[in-house]
Amino acid sequence: QPTALSGLPAGVGEALEAEGVADLYPPQEAAVEAGVLDGESLVAAVPTASGKTLIAELAMLSAIERGGKALYIVPLRALASEKKAEFERWEEHGVTVGVSTGNYDSDGEWLATRDVIVATSEKVDSLIRNGAPWIDDLTCVVSDEVHLVDDASRGPTLEVTLAKLRKVNSGLQTVALSATVGNADVIAEWLDAELVESEWRPIDLRVGVHFGNAIDFDDGSKREVPVDRGEEQTARLVADALDTEEDGQGGSSLVFVNSRRNAESSARKLADVTGPRLTGDERDRLRELAEEIRGVSDTDTSEDLAGAVESGSAFHHAGLAADHRSLIEDAFRDRLIKCVSATPTLAAGVNTPARRVVVRDWRRYDGEFGGMKPLDVLEVHQMCGRAGRPGLDPYGEAVLLASDADTKEELFDRYVWADAEPVRSKLAAEPALRTHVLATVASGFASTRGGLLEFLDNTLYATQTDDAGRLAAVTDSVLEYLAVNGFLERDREGGSESLSATGIGHTVSRLYLDPMSAATMIDGLRNACAAAEADEGAATGKYERSIADAADAAGAADDGEEPGFGTYSRVGGSDGGSGGTDAGDDDAAGDSGTDITPLGLYHLVSRTPDMYELYLKSGDRETYTEVCYERETEFLGDVPSEYEDVRFEDWLAALKTARLLEDWADEVDEDRIAERYGVGPGDIRGKVDTAEWLLRAAETLAADVDGVDGDAVLAVRRARKRVEYGVREQLLDLAGVRNVGRKRARRLYEAGVETRSDLRDAEKAVVLGALRGRERTAERILEHAGREDPSMDGIDADRSASAAAT
Template identity: 75%
Template sequence: MEPTSLSGLPSGVGEALEAEGVADLYPPQAEAVGAGLLEGENLVAAVPTASGKTLIAELAMLSAIERGGTALYIVPLRALASEKRAEFERFEEFGVTVGVSTGNYDSDGEWLATRDVIVATSEKVDSLIRNGAPWIDDLSCVVSDEVHLVNDRSRGPTLEVTLAKLRRINEGLQTVALSATVGNAREIADWLDAALVDSDWRPIDLRIGVHANGTIDFDDGSRTEVPVGDPPTDDQTAALVDDALGTVEDGQGGSSLVFVNSRRNAESAAGDLAAVTRRHLEESERAELDALAEEIRSGSETDTGETLADAVESGAAFHHAGLTSAHRELVEDAFRDRLIKCICATPTLAAGVNTPARRVIVRDWRRYDGEFGGMKPLDVLEVHQMCGRAGRPGLDPYGEAVLLANSAERSEELFDRYVWADAEPVRSKLAAEPALRTHVLATVATGFASTRDGLFEFLTNTLYAEQADDDHHLRSVTDGVVEYLVANDFLERDRDGDRDAIAATSIGHTVSRLYLDPMSAAELIDGLRAASGGSGTDTDDATTAADRGDGVQYAPNEDSAEKTQDFVTYGRVDGNDGREEADSEAPDGRPELTPLGLYHLVSRTPDMYELYLKSGDEKRYTQTYHEREDELLGPAPSEYEEVRFDDWLASLKTARLLEDWATEVDEDRIAERYQVGPGDVRGKVDTAEWLLRAAETLGREIGLPDDAVAAVRDARKRVEYGVREELLDLAGVREVGRKRARRLYEAGIESRSDLRTAEKATVLGALRGRERTAETILENAGREDPSMDDVRPDASAAAAATAGTAGNDGEGGNGQSNLGDFR
């Protein structure tokens, strides 16, 4: 089937596709068209990665637009949103406009309502529905990419519920779901009332094999000898990477992607493989790689950045979530440009943006899982996704994916477990409590249900209902969740005879719109109330606490993997305990609201990803806890309740990280002190900022005194800018961050108004003589005459600025570190 023969597309699109090289539709694409894709029919396409899924989506969206409609494309990751936007923008010449909406990025500030195609993450779509975005009920086509992720424990339910809501709001909505090949694609199609295209077809062949004893055995029966040699090719991975680079004759070498199971392994393997890739570099590449390494080093002066730069110089790299997003992008781009020959990655890369490789090596097939209690084999689906990254379109005749085995027996096991095996079926995880907590509240708050029965009726639109034999489990968990939400004043229930009405309270609406987990909101509200005991919300508080006292019990959850949530306190503990803090009360009788206290509060909500307690941390933070107990909000768990107390300490560790950031400790110091990557620091800071903003809104809503709300705002701003209190004003000026603010301050410029009146020489000196920067900053501060012409930097200001920022580690020096060298 030729693209030009398709009807229902904007004119010229068929020809344009042909010009791109789409001579014939791939078989699955043709099948999709046959199933009515261009006439608005629902479709589930379960096909391998890189076999033309995107074109299926594009055809559906373009035909919908041609009929005068608009389309929504749902992606699982923010990084994929921008990738898809770039792809779709090639249709702009046919008048198709594209917009992106994710948490950290909204398209051009233009109204999304005017766009023909909107790309968004599932959470963002959910949030847009909750906040009543005007265009959300005016869609004619929705595409859900990677729909098999409804299987994901934490984020799957959101996708599932969001699709159900979109389909309910939009009459006649065309639903197109793209999935990896899974065991039960039929079931997903039934759920979405869709035709099914289920195919293993690939445009580029993929051979999957296992390497053992110097030989790769492939699934098609072929064998390739890849002997393990002398250093640096003295282990399986190195030999395979070396082999891929050596055997491809296109002069560019075959790149490899190595999947490992931990960040540390990724980093150490990249270091080892650097010795291999180095041997295959050409002179010109070395120079480019040096430049790239330099760029990496300049981006973030951390250990991680340094290690990465070292590997990159030799043409290897690692990739994991501890990298800053800038570093990640540099690595991905250089790999696509074939400059970097080998990436060692954690599974971030398998699910992320498109990074095809000649050879994929799945080195580790087990990963530590705390809930499982040990090393758990990866899902078949996950391994298949990794393998699917093999084969670069237009470059490779076929892709190779190789699993590593250390013996013939292990090799056989891997063949059975992964090579011959079908992917697991996708199972809805909606009945898990944390998911229902959030979605029951949102469903009621957004008006999808106003009675208990209505709630269950809505839930029958989900995959869960499609899959469940009976809905008893879902009903009992839902009832428990409703009780929890009522006990925390997020929902109101009005039972009168046959009526069983449920409505969201005002605070419930707020929580839903803020996109908070209700449990986080409850934790925040309790913490804030504990710190402002005298406020007029006391009676309310007492009632709720009493309700809780009766014991809101949950039906035991059959899902054993719910474990992590089990020990989290449900709701609040008696509000009075929080006010019994002995010696920490402000003169008016309530505990002080310090930044640390607030950071700890947001860190212990389920919306904040936990930091591990490493060896020695337990001791360290128990001490910190005793020293600063007064600042923490609400009652601490007893030290004898080990699990909950450890959680409390882990939150305290996170809080200390945030406090360090807000007292201008350097990023690399923090990364080292808490043994996290620079990307993790940014992540924590971002999340804290978000939660503190939510806390501010909630605080106002529950009638917190103004000074308390102000304290929350200050703590939030200090995290946002990463500065001490005295720099808040300066850091609010555009182009002035934590570093520049401190330099200016040390040079005697302490506020925005100082910037307007200060000697220009002083400003310039503090900013290291950068005229353009200084001019921009003065302008942003509202100065009349920002020009720096003929101004000479003041040397003493420069000296003061440098003295104030040098070697800031938050504590005094590091005199200890040399003792070990003594011997």
């Protein structure tokens, strides 16, 4: 009963009732009984879609009503905006909401005015490192999908972040939302929280295995789904759900597969199932949606997706552009798309229920494992949990596929009857601790070795382990690493050892870099500068002149915040009417006074642990070994020998990644890049963003350490700008104008509009022609370039097109 909901901001109770939340779900009721409205800490381990978000909202809203401030931590960026949009409905009751995304090096001061802040754990970690002033004011923190503390790469961050937040504010209410895992009690013990654990779901879920001509469900029931000769099980199951009407509607399906490629091919195949079952109206609306999808980007992935969507089928994976993902999710929720083939990313978090879930692949290739590895029980349970839409479906059905009787038995044992694994902290691994030990010392959470170990005692790792020596041992080897690399100073006096971060250590922590990435980049740049200096002795007069030029430019660059790129073109030598469109000749190497090339820098950042490298596929070893020798002089640091198998392999994987970035900065078409490296547009974006961030960090570090000169800093900045805009040297100035971008910059350049200042003086018809007659775009661009009168009124697009062509 809403009457039980006291202590909320005025109007919230009524609003909830209006939303149809007249009665609390049983787990929600249990949470209220456990004191979630009174500031009690709580772990809620309940199945997907059983109303965990409302538990969090009750905690946050009551905390705010008491004058406090709440933080909601999500595991994925995509979820941050989804949750923010969800919480914004409280704004009419006076609750303000802010989402913190973007760079990892700001302190997000503006968030101080918000009642609810939504952010990823990485973002919160970086806000703490950068001294966000409002962290001290938090009274309630929610950790969504807390079972992800188990994740080797991201779990430790969540763990340490929660420990820090709880240390800053001892009375902090901690609400952790978890899937049903094997050891929710341990999480509750770690967080000193009450535990609400339940298997309750708002809608019945049957889980079964399809084999032969029927699905056997866990409740003992059976459903005949005969598969004809030559037909695929998945297709038959999707068709069966669509042909079974409830409330006058067939049921949609979610098909989980184990790779992006499989998601795409599955969507193509299932289009043959969904297509013939569409109404004329649906077909029209899907055609419109397909156009929208094509409008997002001009790539093969976009075209493939649009093609499947026209038939009511879609794929969903992490390689998709964010806009594509949300279009698909919305249309699936609206029942317009009938079937989505997805990788497991969709199972985590995003709210996209379907009547039927088909877990087509229960094994996935795992390089470390050396073959196909069965999925975790938790993962499969989360996929199954997506079945059944409350209020729409009478029940949800999750179906695993078996091709023989033995597999059927195995699937029942392994997944249907099994409990999810317990979560285990992954904190005591060197890469995780390296980062977190430095940050913990740098942001003042510990100033001695003893204090550091005491702090680490507040983590899940410490709660779980009975081998306290292990954490201390790893911590010591990490302290050694950080000291050797000049990030920490250790002072052993008497019995205690004091710790302090060096200047560069502070910088590394604030930049949110893995210390090993920082060390790699500093070493690489120092190496290159030392080599350049050795060369300089032997330099010719011409060479010296260009060094003087570059130093001049570096000086100019230091004055302003963001120097104009006229500076760079002077250094790069693309002035003096090079005229032609072939930018290949403005190779930065020889002219800038160092031998540092963009490829060298892209390789340097690609071999840091902060860059997720591309895999080497068959044949790649040969290809990139060849590239490695051809471009040997460009690498910053020594090439490992071919006999050092693992190191050499890593080097080549980084080289493949670097070549992708170089192609991007050479204006190679997105589609060509996707094809050449076997990636999706979302991946290209991801690599580009990471490279941009790392190069920005490298620039800051370079300015802070000895042995890296101004030329190197300049080379880093130039390489960063090129990857940021995806353009060659000569377009840097133009591409820096808002709304221009790499393709438009190239077309403008070819029409003779070569710089930002050209944009201010150019004939409007020429600009309009280069922008393919798009008046609004042209006006906006001229405005951003600083033109007084950007209006295109009366400029003839046809005439201008032919003007541009001549």
